[in-house]
Amino acid sequence: MSAPQPLRPNDYKTALKPVWCPGCGDFGVVATVYRALAQLRLPPEKVAILSGIGCSSRLPGYVAAYGFNGVHGRALPVATGLKASRPDLTVLVAGGDGDGVSIGAGHFQHAARRNVDVTYLLMDNQIYGLTKGQAAPTTPSGDKTKSTLYGNPDPPVDPCELALASGATFVARSFSSDMKGQVEILCAAIAHEGFAVVDVISPCVTFRGDDQYDFWKPKLRSLPADHDPSDRMAALRYCREREVLTTGILYREARPGLVARQQVTRAAAGYDPAQPPSVAALVHSFYP
Amino acid sequence: MAKKLMKGCEAIGEAAVQAGCRLFFGYPITPQNEIPEYLSARLPQVGGTFVQAESEVAASNMLYGASGAGCRCLTSSSSPGISLMMEGVSYIAASELPVVIVNIMRGGPGLGGILPSQSDYLQATKGGGHGDYRCLVLAPSTVQEAADLVMDAFDLADKYRNPVLVLGDGLIGQMMEPVEFKRSTRLEDLPAKSWATTGCKGRERNIINSLYLDPEVLEAHNWKLVRKYEEMARTECRHEFWSPHGDADVLFVAYGSVARIAKTAIDALAEKGVKAALFRPITLFPFPGDALEKAAARVKHVLVSELSTGQMLEDVRFHLGKHRPVSFYGRVGGVIMTPDELVAEALKLAGKAG
Ligand SMILES: Cc1ncc(C[n+]2csc(CCOP(=O)(O)OP(=O)(O)O)c2C)c(N)n1
Ligand code: SF4
Numbered sequence: 001m002s003a004p005q006p007l008r009p010n011d012y013k014t015a016l017k018p019v020w021c022p023g024c025g026d027f028g029v030v031a032t033v034y035r036a037l038a039q040l041r042l043p044p045e046k047v048a049i050l051s052g053i054g055c056s057s058r059l060p061g062y063v064a065a066y067g068f069n070g071v072h073g074r075a076l077p078v079a080t081g082l083k084a085s086r087p088d089l090t091v092l093v094a095g096g097d098g099d100g101v102s103i104g105a106g107h108f109q110h111a112a113r114r115n116v117d118v119t120y121l122l123m124d125n126q127i128y129g130l131t132k133g134q135a136a137p138t139t140p141s142g143d144k145t146k147s148t149l150y151g152n153p154d155p156p157v158d159p160c161e162l163a164l165a166s167g168a169t170f171v172a173r174s175f176s177s178d179m180k181g182q183v184e185i186l187c188a189a190i191a192h193e194g195f196a197v198v199d200v201i202s203p204c205v206t207f208r209g210d211d212q213y214d215f216w217k218p219k220l221r222s223l224p225a226d227h228d229p230s231d232r233m234a235a236l237r238y239c240r241e242r243e244v245l246t247t248g249i250l251y252r253e254a255r256p257g258l259v260a261r262q263q264v265t266r267a268a269a270g271y272d273p274a275q276p277p278s279v280a281a282l283v284h285s286f287y288p
Numbered sequence: 289m290a291k292k293l294m295k296g297c298e299a300i301g302e303a304a305v306q307a308g309c310r311l312f313f314g315y316p317i318t319p320q321n322e323i324p325e326y327l328s329a330r331l332p333q334v335g336g337t338f339v340q341a342e343s344e345v346a347a348s349n350m351l352y353g354a355s356g357a358g359c360r361c362l363t364s365s366s367s368p369g370i371s372l373m374m375e376g377v378s379y380i381a382a383s384e385l386p387v388v389i390v391n392i393m394r395g396g397p398g399l400g401g402i403l404p405s406q407s408d409y410l411q412a413t414k415g416g417g418h419g420d421y422r423c424l425v426l427a428p429s430t431v432q433e434a435a436d437l438v439m440d441a442f443d444l445a446d447k448y449r450n451p452v453l454v455l456g457d458g459l460i461g462q463m464m465e466p467v468e469f470k471r472s473t474r475l476e477d478l479p480a481k482s483w484a485t486t487g488c489k490g491r492e493r494n495i496i497n498s499l500y501l502d503p504e505v506l507e508a509h510n511w512k513l514v515r516k517y518e519e520m521a522r523t524e525c526r527h528e529f530w531s532p533h534g535d536a537d538v539l540f541v542a543y544g545s546v547a548r549i550a551k552t553a554i555d556a557l558a559e560k561g562v563k564a565a566l567f568r569p570i571t572l573f574p575f576p577g578d579a580l581e582k583a584a585a586r587v588k589h590v591l592v593s594e595l596s597t598g599q600m601l602e603d604v605r606f607h608l609g610k611h612r613p614v615s616f617y618g619r620v621g622g623v624i625m626t627p628d629e630l631v632a633e634a635l636k637l638a639g640k641a642g
Pocket of ligand 2: 204
């Protein structure tokens with residue numbers, strides 16, 4: 001048998017051609033997923049990518065790994081179920097801002113609280129793309145959309161701030177066409193134990209305007225070199241930014257993930273993985 | 289008011305405004321986004337409020353709050369979203385509150401597709417959420433009728449203090465037809481809602497509730513709801529019987545868009561020497577079973593056609609009895625039958641298939 005060839009980004013491509021609009025930020029995101037998986041040398045059969053519903057949620061179809069394109073807003077509970085049953089898999093979740101912080105907002109908080117061992121790629125375009133341009137909870141106040149003709153009356157939510165407030169142990173922000181920065185962040189997120197949130201600004205050129213790249217690019221800043229990612233308060237300072245968009249790993253904390261904590265619970269319950277009780281012994285324990 | 293060419297979804301939105309609805313809560317989903325989009329622009333013009341909820345669960349509970357305060361309010365969605373609303377709908381029915389819900393059905397189960405379907409019939413007519421309750425269900429087959437029924441829906445909801453569901457399919461929601469808004473309700477003309485939570489100065493407190501821990505009291509409440517549904521069955525059943533070619537051999541039973549396809553098929557059948565007629569339920573709950581029985585008594589064959597695998601079929605069979613053969617022709621998944629398919633089915637029944 002010949003030695004396994006190192007995997008290249010293209011090895012993670014599927015035969016499906018993305019149906020995103022030309023210029024959609026999501027093309028950049030999927031390209032960084034290919035590169036990060038190749039860089040981490042993760043074999044496709046050891047990776048599962050799950051999503052909800054939305055333009056962005058099509059991503060699993062374009063990555064050669066286990067995939068799930070599922071229920072709007074529910075990707076995180078489905079991923080929690082998968083990770084609980086197959087802790088050996090690297091689990092990624094991808095989806096839109098509507099999916100994640102509107103209909104799925106409750107799940108987002110609890111995945112963070114439980115520190116579920118998954119990487120969450122929140123593809124943030126500040127609009128509902130698939131349903132053709134209604135306001136999302138991330139749409140800035142005052143913006144006109146299909147459902148806010150007179151300007152959005154509501155303030156937006158910042159997914160990074162929400163993640164920090166909910167106890168996420170890894171919180172980062174990136175921009176979809178910043179290949180290098182996004183791959184670095186994604187590799188660190190996948191290697192992280194517990195819930196890793198990456199809010200990737202991924203422009204919707206169709207419903208947010210084809211000037212989106214001109215709008216964002218001058219705003220992009222890297223985190224200052226002296227930023228301390230273990231300082232939650234410092235991380236919060238890079239939330240709700242308006243004039244600039246700071247990218248990088250805002251916050252990182254070491255805390256046991258769901259899988260590790262389940263092992264602790266099992267040990268407390270007297271379970272020894274070296275000597276799992278046989279079914280026969282279990283049945284017999286019910287007889288006097 | 290003059291006739292206007294409008295998309296079904298937009299006509300539904302305008303009809304709600306004309307009926308005095310001032311509140312809409314909903315969440316985007318294809319193929320009905322034009323309803324919330326229309327109302328997001330229109331309601332502020334008449335002093336109303338549009339809220340895009342964070343989910344359908346939230347929307348149905350916003351409806352619960354608004355209707356408790358006595359306001360005419362609406363939500364709309366499509367199949368997967370309607371499933372999520374069932375929590376609120378069950379509580380609203382239990383608390384006897386008037387709300388109007390529009391379901392522009394798409395193919396399921398699960399995420400299904402976004403093309404027209406009638407596969408939520410059973411969910412709509414048998415309750416849908418938990419507990420013993422029913423929604424009054426209206427099924428339009430043209431854009432004009434959608435507008436008319438939405439207006440009626442608000443009156444019926446108030447009359448029975450019960451959720452009213454307008455059940456359309458993607459065809460009705462998306463097609464354009466001329467429509468006229470036949471009346472315009474002035475808010476000040478609506479009867480006062482003595483049960484609403486509007487502030488209890490000078491009267492007994494009103495309490496909106498669905499919790500009855502005493503089993504005897506809950507049982508009484510359940511039977512009270514049943515009496516209301518029986519009253520609906522006595523007074524609200526609506527149907528259309530269409531028999532333009534004289535005594536028919538074949539009776540189509542179809543609602544919504546399928547009824548229109550059946551009408552085309554019936555004319556084509558007449559040219560082939562087969563007389564057919566249409567029985568179209570307009571209220572799906574209460575189901576116009578007595579009228580169906582009468583219409584069916586005069587024909588040789590009954591052919592139910594739906595954009596489902598046979599859901600209304602169960603009600604038709606129930607009303608016609610198990611000794612009466614009933615045939616079925618359904619297409620699902622967003623596939624719509626052509627008039628030719630219905631013609632072929634009817635010819636087979638009439639023994640004239642080529
Ligand atoms: C229960 C339910 N409600 C609504 C929808 C319709 N829907 C599909 S995707 C979507 C939101 C799309 O926005 P987002 O999640 O931000 O993703 P994007 O398309 O912008 O990538 C909605 C409302 C649905 N599929 N299921
Ligand atoms: S609608 Fe927007 S988010 Fe969806 S594919 Fe097109 S550009 Fe991307």
